[in-house]
Amino acid sequence: MPIRTQLLMAFVGVTLLALVIFGMVAYWLLPDAVRSQEASMLKGLSQRVGARLRAPLARGDVDGAALSRLRERLVGPDTFIVLLDSRQRVLGSSQLTATDDDQAVHPERILAAVQALPSDAKTDQGVLDFARRQYAWARSPIPGSSDVVTLLHPLSLDYMRFGSTLWMRLLATALFVMWVAVWAALLLSSIIARRLNEKNAALSYQAHHDGLTGLPNRGMLNEHLNELTVRARQNGQTVGLFVMDLNRFKEINDTLGHPFGDQLLKMVGMRVRGILRENDLIARLGGDEFAVVLPGAGRKDAVSCAMRIVHVLERAFSIDGLNLHIKTSLGIAIYPEDGDAADLLIQHADTAMYKAKKSGADYRFYDSADDPYSVRRLTLTSDLRTAIERDQLLLHYQPKIHLASGQVSGVEALVRWQHPEHGFMPPDEFIPLAEQTGLIGALTDWVLNEAIRQCGVWGREGRDLRVAVNLSAHSLKNPHLPADIAGMLDAWGVAPQRLVLEITESAMMEDHELAADIVHRLDQMGIAIAIDDFGTGFSSLAYLQRLPVHEIKIDKSFVIGMDGAENESNAVIVRSIVDLAHNIGCKVVAEGVENDAVLGRLRAFGVDIAQGYHFSRPLAVEALVHWLASSGRSNAEEYESTSPPLISAISRA
Secondary structure: OOHHHHHHHHHHHHHHHHHHHHHHHHHHHHHHHHHHHHHHHHHHHHHHHHHHHHHHHHHOOOOHHHHHHHHHHHOOOOOEEEEEOOOOOEEEEOOOOOOOOOOOOOHHHHHHHHHOOOOOOOOOEEEEEOOOOEEEEEEEEOOOOOOEEEEEEEOOOHHHHHHHHHHHHHHHOOOOOHHHHHHHHHHHHHHHHHHHHHHHHHHHHHHHEOOOOOOEOHHHHHHHHHHHHHHHHHHOOOEEEEEEEEOOHHHHHHHHOHHHHHHHHHHHHHHHHHHOOOOOEEEEEEOOEEEEEEEOOOHHHHHHHHHHHHHHHHOOEEEOOEEEOOOEEEEEEEEOOOOOOHHHHHHHHHHHHHHHHHHOOOEEEOOHHHOOOOHHHHHHHHHHHHHHHOOOOEEEEEEEEEOOOOEEEEEEEEEEEEEOOOEEEOHHHHHHHHHHHOOHHHHHHHHHHHHHHHHHHHHHOOOOOEEEEEOOOOHHHOOOHHHHHHHHHHHHOOOHHHEEEEEEHHHHHHOHHHHHHHHHHHHHOOOEEEEEEEOOOOOOHHHHHHOOOOEEEEOHHHHOOOOOHHHHHHHHHHHHHHHHHHHOOOEEEEEOOOOHHHHHHHHHHOOOEEEOOOOOOOEOHHHHHHHHHHHOOEOOOOOOOOOOOOOHHHHHO
16 A cells, blocks of 8 residues: 555544544533533522512512512523522422423422532532433522522523534544644534523523513613612712503403403503603513613603603504503602612602502602601501500590480490600501501400400499490401400400491401301390491492391491581482481491581481580590580480480580
8 A cells, every 4th residue: 555545544544533532522511511601691690589589588578479470570481490598498489380391300309409409608500410301500699698599490402403513524524634623623612602602692681671572671670770870879860760550451451361461561662662762761570560761860851751651652552453542650769869779769669650550640759658668657567566565555435325315325436546756646547557567457356355345344333335346357357256256255244235346338348258257146146236437338238138237327428517508418318328227227327426407417317326526526534434424424225215315415406
């Protein structure tokens, strides 16, 4: 064999060997590069998720649903979020649903594998291998907590295609020289890098943009706001932030379907984007909520932009041949007067938006007085809890007068709070606070127990006063209420007939079946039931006929000013309620009586009982006893008592 041929064959052999070795190295290193790239990317996302979980975790407001929502907003539907404590126990995870895909891994196996990961701080990312799937993972601690959050993302198998291509090139270029192999390797590396960069860019876009509208999402909004507030702080500028909600969007979704609603959201985003400046930003926060950022905008600029948004959205949206008109509610917060951080601005703008929606206004600026989460309201909530637990509240009692006999038929217990710092707190301020914060149940229990205790004291003193107590809608959802009241009556030695429970129409309608069951059980105990604020609700009269109601209290808005000619319609309503109540066997109580003229008309209409400032304002126990001694005496027997009138004010009326 000629030496030239031998040299050529040797050269070709060396070339093929080099190509095979290089190809094998590249083939085996490629999956590791893919895994490392995705794990590193997940590390950054896990740090962002951990930062977002800090506040909800401190409030104890983290569960699977919350993690699933966070996943949709920050990292996308293919990424799993798992929350672990310092002992590697699972505190919660986003929803992990096994599919019919043969590559799916059962969620329980994933959670078990996450718990088995090394807990040392040095090992914070890597790859989990299963029989049918691989997952890149990354872990980050939650600031201010010993808990950690772990993110998992299924690895793409694109590198298999690259490997196949590599082997094809090795076979096709087996006869070329070494420099061909080098250039082929460089080309292959370039392709791999480009593919990885494209995938990284796609994941980054997914993490910062809404999947439906393509608008920036909450995560990108936070980053953008943070950057703007830093620059605004340095330059002494302002930043305007809108949070925008579409009114009655749920009704549109339920009536026309989610595809229709999705199309509407896309059109809303495009239409608002079209009227904004180039440097303004619109983002979708989730659902039908959007946010608009206006760099350099003050209150005047914000109002102008808000009105443009309102007007542009008032034009009909044409979808699938349907013309749809919608309205929006906007909440506005201005940096720095309404907050000096992105999260705080978003929270305050959201608060203002809900206030605008509730009031029916197109827009509303943030006002700390409207904020249920302001520092003052949080402090008042803590103080109210302490006042209930330490028995620092007090009850005042307003007399109720039986008009036919002129006798005191009973009193209504009304709670009062003398705050050590803020002074006298009106019930209209702290009772809604109790309802919003879940303290209304404890407050109602305190009022019931104190009123029944005082009723027992009066009974032992020879004063047979019936005591009326208002029940909240929350109380009518408590199946243990009758047993609790029975225990209080027994403890203080009070007959059930001395207690009247006042409930509103709206409270009865929230859960009518449960409320009706509780009312029937209270009636069987001998406790009287009164419907309070009658005439302001929308309950069915058929319900009243089926409930054991003993009294109907006409709302004071119909009674006050009934003597005026311009309010004759109020008198007609009162007369109708009296006739209705008597026809179904109920007595009628009128509250808000403030003068002789109104009292005379109520007596003429046949009202049974009246209360109001014309007789007495709500009084403390000592003042009530003095008033009874000077104006008459108590008698809680049947209203048809033949005893002579004892209240001089009634006799003079």
